[in-house]
Amino acid sequence: MSETNLQDWVGRTSTAFETADGERAARLATLLGHDGDPAAPLFPLGHWLHFSEDDVPMSDLGADGHTALGGFMPPVPLPRRMGAGSKLEFHAPILPGQTIERTTTIESITEKTGSTGPLCFVVLRHEITADGKPATTDRHTIVYREATSVPEGSAAKPPRPDSLAPEGWDWTRSVRPNEVMLFRYSALTFNSHRIHYDHPYVTEVEGYPGLVTHGPLTATLLLDAFKSTHPEAAVTGYRFTAKSPLFANEQIHLVGRETEPGVHELQAVAPGGKTAIAATVVTKS
Numbered sequence: 001m002s003e004t005n006l007q008d009w010v011g012r013t014s015t016a017f018e019t020a021d022g023e024r025a026a027r028l029a030t031l032l033g034h035d036g037d038p039a040a041p042l043f044p045l046g047h048w049l050h051f052s053e054d055d056v057p058m059s060d061l062g063a064d065g066h067t068a069l070g071g072f073m074p075p076v077p078l079p080r081r082m083g084a085g086s087k088l089e090f091h092a093p094i095l096p097g098q099t100i101e102r103t104t105t106i107e108s109i110t111e112k113t114g115s116t117g118p119l120c121f122v123v124l125r126h127e128i129t130a131d132g133k134p135a136t137t138d139r140h141t142i143v144y145r146e147a148t149s150v151p152e153g154s155a156a157k158p159p160r161p162d163s164l165a166p167e168g169w170d171w172t173r174s175v176r177p178n179e180v181m182l183f184r185y186s187a188l189t190f191n192s193h194r195i196h197y198d199h200p201y202v203t204e205v206e207g208y209p210g211l212v213t214h215g216p217l218t219a220t221l222l223l224d225a226f227k228s229t230h231p232e233a234a235v236t237g238y239r240f241t242a243k244s245p246l247f248a249n250e251q252i253h254l255v256g257r258e259t260e261p262g263v264h265e266l267q268a269v270a271p272g273g274k275t276a277i278a279a280t281v282v283t284k285s
């Protein structure tokens, strides 16, 4: 794919420290439509509100708004980045005020060819501790895609029309993330990726029909819907794969069912019925 040997980046590590921020976690609760409590343990995905990878000077950002490649992240020569999924294990809750440390290792870099063209998957293993004790393991996959040709200067299209919720699930919720929700999530996570807020960029450069809903936001809405329907469940694992993109102002059906004791299959379903995110939640029995 390139003369640079991307495999030279495998095994690189970086470490960061922060203080777990209950106020920020409470704002995520507000975003999700709950009363936020800054003193409460963080939502299981609360580490995503910390350790922004875009916490760099403006001059260090690339064209897509993310930190330019070739530093810690490998210089993958494919310009369109997307979140591909995560495999998370929750060892212990993170409490506001705890010192959280994240050690990130580039675990693998894999080039593939998909139905949409060349793809490069970068897996980052994040080990997060809180006051020195294991809290969360997050194996996060990022995918890079090739540039696309954009029809007549812009790929903009209206949101896909709503469709009926799929049947055969134990529970169903519907959400419609709009520009304001996407902005709030980008701000909360200090994610400066243009595809979530820059409509000319996302439609004229990356060739998507509208602002892309963050994969982590949809995964958060999905896990939140699960927790609302199973308030007593202690979630110990969560894994999800982002299979197809979702765009601002589209109705998303969030669905789930128990497939065996303590194991739940979840999906975020796009208008028209396509699976956007396929997920599994594991709970302590």
Ligand SMILES: CC(C)(COP(=O)(O)OP(=O)(O)OC[C@H]1O[C@@H](n2cnc3c(N)ncnc32)[C@H](O)[C@@H]1OP(=O)(O)O)[C@@H](O)C(=O)NCCC(=O)NCCSC(=O)C[C@](C)(O)C(=O)O
Pocket (backbone or CB within 6 Å): 066, 081, 082, 083, 084, 085, 112, 113, 114, 115, 116, 117, 119, 121, 141, 142, 143, 145, 191, 193, 212, 213, 214, 215, 216, 241, 242, 243, 244, 245, 246
């Ligand atoms: C990536 C796309 C284009 C590939 O779609 P495709 O049709 O080209 O791929 P395919 O033909 O289905 O599969 C080719 C190979 O890739 C694998 N594969 C395929 N997908 C995945 C996946 N997700 N995770 C892991 N592996 C995947 C698949 O298993 C297969 O492997 P194989 O050849 O060994 O059998 C397609 O899956 C897609 O559009 N996914 C949705 C991506 C998305 O919407 N992400 C969330 C929004 S972006 C975001 O939030 C960003 C953020 C937060 O700002 C941020 O920068 O981190």
